[in-house]
Amino acid sequence: MKRNEDVRLVTGRGLYVGDVALPGMLYAAVLRSTVAHARIRKIDVSGAERLEGVAGVFTAEMLGELNGPLPPSVSPLPQYPINYRTHYALAKDKVRYVGEPVAFVVATSPYIAWDALELIEVEYDPLETVVDVEKAIEPGAPLVHEDLGTNVAAEKSVRVGDYESASSKAAVVVRERFVYNRGGGQSIEARAVAAHYDQREGTLTVWDSTQAPIPIRNGLARLLGLPDTKVRVIAPDVGGGFGPKIMLFYPEEVLVPYAAMSFGRPVKWVETRREYSVAANQERIQVHYAEAAFDRDGRILGLKDHFLVDTGAYTPYGVMVPIITMCTMPGPYRIRNMDFNFKSVYTNKTPVSPVRGAGRPTAVFVMERLMDKAARELGMGRTAIRRTNLITPDEMPWDTGLIYQDGAPNVYDSGNYPAVLEKLLEISGYERWGELKRTLSRGSKRIGFGLALYVEGSGVGPYEMAKVKVDFGGRVSVTTGVGSQGQGHFTVLAQIAGELLGVDPSTVDVSVGDTGKMEWGVGTFASRSAAVAAPAVYNAAMKVREKVIKLAAKLLEANPEDIVLENGRACVRGHPEHGLTLAELAQKSAPLRGTIDEEPGLEAVSFFSPKRSVYASGGCAAMVEVDVETGAVEVKKLWLVHDCGHVINPMIVEGQLHGGIVMGLGSVLYEEIVHNDEGIPLATTFADYLIPSSAEVGFDLEIAHLETPSPLNPLGAKGVGEAGVIPIAAVIASAVDDALSEFGTFIRKSPIKPEDVLREVSRASGR
Numbered sequence: 001m002k003r004n005e006d007v008r009l010v011t012g013r014g015l016y017v018g019d020v021a022l023p024g025m026l027y028a029a030v031l032r033s034t035v036a037h038a039r040i041r042k043i044d045v046s047g048a049e050r051l052e053g054v055a056g057v058f059t060a061e062m063l064g065e066l067n068g069p070l071p072p073s074v075s076p077l078p079q080y081p082i083n084y085r086t087h088y089a090l091a092k093d094k095v096r097y098v099g100e101p102v103a104f105v106v107a108t109s110p111y112i113a114w115d116a117l118e119l120i121e122v123e124y125d126p127l128e129t130v131v132d133v134e135k136a137i138e139p140g141a142p143l144v145h146e147d148l149g150t151n152v153a154a155e156k157s158v159r160v161g162d163y164e165s166a167s168s169k170a171a172v173v174v175r176e177r178f179v180y181n182r183g184g185g186q187s188i189e190a191r192a193v194a195a196h197y198d199q200r201e202g203t204l205t206v207w208d209s210t211q212a213p214i215p216i217r218n219g220l221a222r223l224l225g226l227p228d229t230k231v232r233v234i235a236p237d238v239g240g241g242f243g244p245k246i247m248l249f250y251p252e253e254v255l256v257p258y259a260a261m262s263f264g265r266p267v268k269w270v271e272t273r274r275e276y277s278v279a280a281n282q283e284r285i286q287v288h289y290a291e292a293a294f295d296r297d298g299r300i301l302g303l304k305d306h307f308l309v310d311t312g313a314y315t316p317y318g319v320m321v322p323i324i325t326m327c328t329m330p331g332p333y334r335i336r337n338m339d340f341n342f343k344s345v346y347t348n349k350t351p352v353s354p355v356r357g358a359g360r361p362t363a364v365f366v367m368e369r370l371m372d373k374a375a376r377e378l379g380m381g382r383t384a385i386r387r388t389n390l391i392t393p394d395e396m397p398w399d400t401g402l403i404y405q406d407g408a409p410n411v412y413d414s415g416n417y418p419a420v421l422e423k424l425l426e427i428s429g430y431e432r433w434g435e436l437k438r439t440l441s442r443g444s445k446r447i448g449f450g451l452a453l454y455v456e457g458s459g460v461g462p463y464e465m466a467k468v469k470v471d472f473g474g475r476v477s478v479t480t481g482v483g484s485q486g487q488g489h490f491t492v493l494a495q496i497a498g499e500l501l502g503v504d505p506s507t508v509d510v511s512v513g514d515t516g517k518m519e520w521g522v523g524t525f526a527s528r529s530a531a532v533a534a535p536a537v538y539n540a541a542m543k544v545r546e547k548v549i550k551l552a553a554k555l556l557e558a559n560p561e562d563i564v565l566e567n568g569r570a571c572v573r574g575h576p577e578h579g580l581t582l583a584e585l586a587q588k589s590a591p592l593r594g595t596i597d598e599e600p601g602l603e604a605v606s607f608f609s610p611k612r613s614v615y616a617s618g619g620c621a622a623m624v625e626v627d628v629e630t631g632a633v634e635v636k637k638l639w640l641v642h643d644c645g646h647v648i649n650p651m652i653v654e655g656q657l658h659g660g661i662v663m664g665l666g667s668v669l670y671e672e673i674v675h676n677d678e679g680i681p682l683a684t685t686f687a688d689y690l691i692p693s694s695a696e697v698g699f700d701l702e703i704a705h706l707e708t709p710s711p712l713n714p715l716g717a718k719g720v721g722e723a724g725v726i727p728i729a730a731v732i733a734s735a736v737d738d739a740l741s742e743f744g745t746f747i748r749k750s751p752i753k754p755e756d757v758l759r760e761v762s763r764a765s766g767r
């Protein structure tokens with residue numbers, strides 16, 4: 001089936017926040033810090049206030065009760081304590097990164113608002129900056145938050161089994177320092193917020209390009225002192241999220257509604273691309289000191305990984321990223337002894353929160369690099385060492401012994417990792433890798449093959465809710481809180497309700513991300529809509545189905561077991577002419593006269609709350625060409641085997657994997673957020689921050705699916721939205737090393753830029 005949302009979107013009928021236009025609207029612009037670390041001595045807004053068309057200028061002092069730290073986006077887990085520090089809506093006393101909001105201007109046009117920013121004078125007393133995460137934990141490093149006395153926001157040690165004793169018996173211990181650098185999620189639409197306060201009704205309506213409208217509504221109501229029935233947050237069409245739009249709150253998400261209430265006029269703020277490059281959260285940046293111990297046959301005896309996560313200036317998302325990294329490290333391997341330690345470290349940079357993959361690409365990069373290195377040292381094949389260590393289906397459910405981001409045990413619910421590996425070798429023509437490497441390498445160009453395996457905890461709870469309804473015209477509708485940023489929810493959720501109620505899914509209306517229609521839910525992140533929101537739709541649709549069948553059986557004088565729902569009708573099995581349309585049944589369920597036995601209407605609300613996360617898995621192989629003279633890496637072919645349990649919509653799943661893979665390639669080959677020693681970001685446009693274009697993704701891509709249904713939800717589904725991105729850095733590093741095997745290189749860093757390749761070749765070959 002085609003995607004239900006596409007005709008509307010490709011014919012320009014989408015509604016993005018930028019499209020929201022209301023009479024009397026004012027426009028906002030944000031003055032951002034141009035320095036990474038400084039005390040604010042003075043802010044003079046008088047020049048801006050005098051500019052014609054400026055309605056008002058805010059600084060921290062003018063925000064009254066809002067002049068305090070914003071609430072964190074996630075509640076702390078008792079197992080993982082943290083010294084939270086979150087943004088103020090506007091910086092007070094001190095700025096801690098380039099891009100931090102300092103003042104907020106509201107004017108009659110966006111151009112006047114931007115002009116006014118130039119008239120605001122800020123005097124900064126510069127402070128020493130701390131940019132590098134390893135230097136940030138050294139004694140005497142400048143402190144991002146002086147009151148803490150340290151830059152360490154959180155430190156956690158976790159032990160499973162006894163690594164020291166296991167490694168003392170090892171034949172080989174491989175050790176490395178790995179660095180995965182900073183990157184972001186680049187949605188086509190940057191962030192945007194519009195708000196309107198209706199003074200007569202006392203209601204606040206906010207349009208927000210967010211992945212989590214319901215938590216934003218709940219938080220805004222509390223912050224602004226309104227009952228939550230008076231606050232409606234709508235995430236209309238959202239032009240991509242990729243993680244950074246899952247904040248509760250960004251400063252602008254508070255400032256725009258506050259300004260709308262202060263002026264009694266609608267206010268809109270639309271972020272520029274350049275602002276996004278410093279003000280939208282980023283991720284990835286970690287440094288790992290990792291080692292793994294193996295016996296002579298290549299069996300893993302234990303894994304040790306002490307790592308640093310650069311969390312930037314604040315910790316809005318707590319320690320979710322390092323927890324996910326840690327829990328992704330063991331991957332599909334049978335590892336009984338583990339020793340982890342992570343530190344989440346403040347630096348003078350844009351804050352970190354999950355970006356598609358959320359700490360997993362780093363974990364897979366580190367783990368798979370260790371596997372490759374061990375294979376090399378043991379003289380084993382990269383495939384053989386993996387095969388030796390894979391958890392088998394009869395060992396499921398497999399408890400890693402760790403505690404996951406939802407506070408529940410990190411237990412793999414299902415999966416068939418040996419089958420993933422064998423399928424990957426089959427579709428990638430593994431037996432011919434050596435021959436192709438020899439025959440296709442020529443001149444300065446070397447061909448190499450890589451492989452990487454992974455397990456991905458997806459579909460975290462706590463719950464989602466859905467409403468399914470058949471209206472008097474027989475139209476089926478689904479309402480859920482989880483917004484779509486492009487994932488295809490308008491199609492997949494329609495499919496689930498349509499199939500259970502016997503109607504064509506393309507006729508099912510799906511409404512997402514509007515607290516005026518659905519008040520309960522959490523949001524679109526952690527690849528959870530298939531595993532959490534879709535089961536809620538399933539539960540609600542099942543309730544409606546039962547109601548339809550019961551009513552039809554009564555009216556048709558038949559047994560409920562004999563009622564079938566198809567083509568928008570409820571009929572007696574074998575007698576399609578003996579039936580009623582859903583429209584007729586809906587009308588009869590809520591008549592204008594007489595009495596009824598049940599609640600009126602063919603409508604039901606239900607929820608789904610998973611006990612734990614569900615664990616998807618996959619394997620990726622790549623063929624690359626590396627030019628040893630220029631250092632350029634070109635992907636020639638990529639194969640991915642993925643298991644997200646029952647695939648609800650194959651086309652959408654395939655599209656999600658394609659998108660993820662391309663994002664992964666950006667992360668490992670092109671994208672890097674670089675800062676100089678003063679904390680000034682050096683790549684703030686797409687001329688400097690390279691994202692893959694169609695020229696870079698013209699390679700062959702083959703995807704195969706395995707389906708081991710999850711026992712933890714009624715659809716057997718596991719997540720896929722982040723899956724493509726997760727193995728890419730690992731697989732490309734493995735392939736680059738293979739291509740450069742004559743030099744004996746070992747890639748320890750992502751991204752792998754041409755200069756890294758050349759440096760690695762010279763280092764390894766002693767040139």
Ligand code: MCN
Nearest residue numbers: 240241242243486492526527528529530648649719720721
């Ligand atoms: N699906 C399916 N069968 C499965 C699993 C999923 O048909 N077994 C479908 C789902 O119904 C949904 C899509 O595949 O339509 C992705 O499902 P899921 O893995 O549950 O992920 P979410 O819908 O929760 O989306 C979140 C995920 C994340 S965390 C990021 S980041 C991300 C991503 O999705 N951001 C995206 N994919 C994105 N795709 C687009 N176009 N834009 C983004 O911002």
